[in-house]
Amino acid sequence: MRDRAPSGLIAMPVRLPEWMEDYLAQRAAEGLAVASLRGFRKRLTPLARFLAQRGVRRPADITPADMDTYLTSMAARGVSWRSRRTIASTLRTLCAWWQARGLVLANPARDLPAAEPDDDELPAAPLSEADIAGLFASLPGADAADLRDRAALELLYGCGLRLSEALDLDVDDLDLEARTLHVRDGKGGKGRLLPLPRGAWGAVQDYLAVRRDLLRGPDHGALLVSARGARLAEWALRALFRRLNAERGSDAPHLYPHLLRHSIAVHLLRGGADIRHVQALLGHSSVETTRVYLRMVPGHLREAYDAAMPTIAVEGMPSAVAEDPTLRHGPVVGQVVDAGAEVDGRADQHGKHRDSEHKGDEGGAGDGHG
Numbered sequence: 486m487r488d489r490a491p492s493g494l495i496a497m498p499v500r501l502p503e504w505m506e507d508y509l510a511q512r513a514a515e516g517l518a519v520a521s522l523r524g525f526r527k528r529l530t531p532l533a534r535f536l537a538q539r540g541v542r543r544p545a546d547i548t549p550a551d552m553d554t555y556l557t558s559m560a561a562r563g564v565s566w567r568s569r570r571t572i573a574s575t576l577r578t579l580c581a582w583w584q585a586r587g588l589v590l591a592n593p594a595r596d597l598p599a600a601e602p603d604d605d606e607l608p609a610a611p612l613s614e615a616d617i618a619g620l621f622a623s624l625p626g627a628d629a630a631d632l633r634d635r636a637a638l639e640l641l642y643g644c645g646l647r648l649s650e651a652l653d654l655d656v657d658d659l660d661l662e663a664r665t666l667h668v669r670d671g672k673g674g675k676g677r678l679l680p681l682p683r684g685a686w687g688a689v690q691d692y693l694a695v696r697r698d699l700l701r702g703p704d705h706g707a708l709l710v711s712a713r714g715a716r717l718a719e720w721a722l723r724a725l726f727r728r729l730n731a732e733r734g735s736d737a738p739h740l741y742p743h744l745l746r747h748s749i750a751v752h753l754l755r756g757g758a759d760i761r762h763v764q765a766l767l768g769h770s771s772v773e774t775t776r777v778y779l780r781m782v783p784g785h786l787r788e789a790y791d792a793a794m795p796t797i798a799v800e801g802m803p804s805a806v807a808e809d810p811t812l813r814h815g816p817v818v819g820q821v822v823d824a825g826a827e828v829d830g831r832a833d834q835h836g837k838h839r840d841s842e843h844k845g846d847e848g849g850a851g852d853g854h855g
Contacts, residue, residue: 501526501533504544508582518674520649528575544580544588552576552594573597611748611781612738617642620740621684623732626691629698630712634725636685636692637709637717640666642745643685645767647672651742652717654708661690671768679766750778 500506509529513522535555541547556576559569576594583589612620621638625631640651650668658667664681671677681689689708697704701714709717726740733740746767753763764775 501529504583504588505529505533505579508579511582518670520653520670520672521674523649524672525575528572529579532576544583545590547580547589547593549593549596552580552597556597610738611751612740612744614752616738617748617752620729629692629695632688632692632695633699633709633717636688637722637725638745639685639688641742642749643682644668644679645746645749647746647768648719648722648742650768652709652719652722655706656693656696656708657706658708659689661686661693668768672770675768675770677765677768747778750775751781754778754782 501509509522509525512525517525532555535558536547536551539551541551556569556573559572564572573594576597577592580589580592580594584592621635624635624638626635637651640646640654641648644666646668650671653670654666654668658669659665659681660667661681664686666679666681666685667676668679669676696710699710699712699714705716707716709722711717711721722742726742729740730737738744750763750767753766754760760772760775760779763778764772767775769775
């Protein structure tokens with residue numbers, strides 16, 4: 486795994502109790518992926534606060550009632566059943582680790598119930614293609630920070646990136662000539678090679694032309710850089726979304742990073758993309774995770790996918806990957822772009838000036854906006 490750029494002014498993670506930090510240190514020593522460690526810390530931080538409020542100072546003080554109350558409080562706060570199931574799994578694993586080291590006599594999370602799916606639950610309603618076109622048309626381009634923000638949003642939407650995946654990108658992860666993007670440390674430590682769609686490809690080039698204006702001192706290679714030269718922090722990108730929401734007003738759909746990822750998935754499926762290619766684009770380990778988006782596409786298309794699901798479930802990966810075993814640790818998502826050209830509601834408005842700026846590149850790996 487590569488060294489990443491120094492955090493600079495990025496907010497340091499909350500310091501957890503020693504008995505939680507020791508667990509994370511052990512998992513790091515075992516080689517757990519950086520993204521997975523980040524997920525563990527994110528789930529354990531509110532737990533640490535909850536236990537402190539209940540007067541818990543050591544693992545031996547934790548009771549099964551504490552664990553059950555905590556999980557119930559997550560449901561009351563509207564945390565999805567999938568997230569609650571992940572939290573419960575984390576608690577069981579953590580408490581089992583404590584038990585193996587004699588810090589607790591019995592695992593207080595052992596009997597936590599598994600959260601059951603809500604049959605009516607759907608991903609958030611996606612932005613329409615017109616919403617996407619309006620969003621990007623509204624973005625300023627006055628300076629390097631503006632161009633960085635546009636590039637970040639284009640990557641979140643066009644490449645279906647998770648927020649952490651976008652922030653972790655280095656300049657070296659881009660191949661502008663091949664129009665590809667390498668996500669090296671995705672969820673579960675899995676990498677994937679993605680096409681750069683037209684909008685993202687052009688926006689990244691525009692930003693890279695002025696990126697040096699944001700640097701202060703040595704260039705450590707981070708793609709998205711703050712005004713002080715450090716790798717852009719999560720809070721900074723979330724602040725961008727808060728500003729955009731304030732500017733758009735209460736009548737416009739509420740924006741947040743993962744909504745762009747949801748939106749591209751639905752747009753691609755509506756445009757006829759193979760669900761296996763959408764699965765690979767999003768980095769889902771199971772096609773069943775991707776399949777939930779079929780509930781948000783027209784009925785006839787959903788029925789066609791339902792009929793094909795036994796075959797899809799068996800194959801489980803894009804044809805390009807199946808044919809070349811060397812690609813399986815970093816699947817190439819290429820065919821999905823063809824459907825993306827049909828999906829992109831911004832193609833006419835957003836792509837024309839790209840064509841004039843980058844003539845001779847039509848038909849490359851990133852054509853279309855998906």
